[in-house]
Amino acid sequence: MVKVLESEAPARRVALDLPLVRIPDRGPQREHALPSSERVIRAEQLTIRYGTFAAVREVTLDIPSHRVTAIIGPSGCGKSTLLRAMNRMNDFVPSASVAGKLFFRGEDIYRPGFDPVELRRRIGMVFQKPNPFPKSIAKNVSWGAAINGYQGNLDDLVERALHQAALWDEVKDKLDDNAYTLSGGQQQRLCIARAIALQPEVLLMDEPCSALDPIATARIEDLIDQLKAQYTVVLVTHNMQQAARVSDRTAFMYMGELIEVDDTTVIFTKPTQKKTQDYITGRFG
């Protein structure tokens, strides 16, 4: 009891609601598998453990091409872990282990001998907290391309990427300034520019707005909407309104399990699972 009182408010609500929602009441699920031509990433019975704790449990999920897929769920439900598996960023967590399969364009990225370095050029990532390099704005954008042996003109690439990230007009006169002179929202758009400078096929976004104010958030959301024309976007968010606003498909995770995935309008209007309904109506989380 004392523990519950000491913990953060949202966690307490989850803890108190636990008896209500723990029963895995799985009703009839719709068939969610996409035709293989439409999916870029497919997780198949994917389980990710930290030590013995399974953060993601037997998740099977398709990520459609040129759509925004949102992964929602309460804190600790495994949505970030799942996202970070998609470009193998979990490799840097020493205790993490993976079972099951995770396909990128039909290739299992967790098969022995697979090199994640090339994968990460093709699957970009934007993090929760803006994390530009403590270098110039231009260098932030060009560095990734340079180390990946980009053959074109780096200055053009910087301009193009900053345009795409809707940041060019704000920074075009100070490309040599340190990236940390920018505001938080600008830094996050710089991080997006840095990721798309590599012309990735997929953009993974891990709660990209959680450190930003509402105006900066709105700009990033607009940007995400534009980006899906060229990229496949996977967006982890615990902001349900954001998922509803920007995503085409929504996956709801709870305690490591994928409870439901469907078109966003369906998830938010006619979810088939009780837990999904409880979550989106704010009964927990």
Place this chain on the structure above:
Amino acid sequence: MTGATAVSSSLFMPRVQRRRRSGRAFELLCMLLSLFGLAFLAVLIGRVLWEGASWISVKFLTNFPSQMFPENAGIKSALWGTIWLMAITTLTAVPIGVAAAVYLEEYAPRNRLTKLIHFNITNLAGVPSIVYGILGLAVFVRWFRLDRSVLSGGLILCLLVLPVVTIASREALLAVPKSIREAAYALGATRWQTVRWHVLPAALPGIMTGIILAVSRAIGEAAPLIIIGAVTYVAFVPTGPLDYFTALPIQIYAWTDASQPEFHHLAAAGIIVLLGILLPMNAVAVAVRASQQRKKLW
């Protein structure tokens, strides 16, 4: 509302005055104790300056030591010996120490073996310098047959400061936020590219500070050099790493031991020169650290 306030305030006995007084007493105690240390330092430096300042001259810096004529004695060989030692120590300890830190922090798996290594490096930093002298005598002087050369001395000092350099470098690397590494990896950078372009540059000021402090520790060491038999009265400047040598702390020690009181003044003058090298080094370290903190961006 008023009633509630009255009831709850009667449950407290703030004794604000008393709490303030005990706080003030503790503050005073801390101040006195720190002044005590400072006063001691002031007395020491004052005494040294009083004894030695008038003995410092160009001649003192450019003459070789003399056993007979204190007025002609100088520290030329000791000064050059110290410069040689510092060069050898820095050139060996910095690459090895930084490489060890980079390996342990960026590459090595976190397992029992690396934990043991960390633990031992920390312990090695506390090993008395004379122990390194004995080790150096056995390994460098006798086994490697480097004799009592300035190379032997420099390598011993290298061993002595290696743990310090490694620990300082590790801490500097540890202070580079994980998010910078993640940013680089997520762009398809290899581990080496990440370390080379982002981690090391960000950690460099911290590493530099560690190196300067380590070298300034080595510069004052006499014990391990005396163990290997570094000679006191050297009337030549080392021209190569295998030459015999003396160093400032050894020269100072020898003069302190001499019977004629004039030599004690020479020792004081030598201490002033040693401090004259040390203080700017430490000042640079402090400046580097301060500028790093000012520029801290994350």
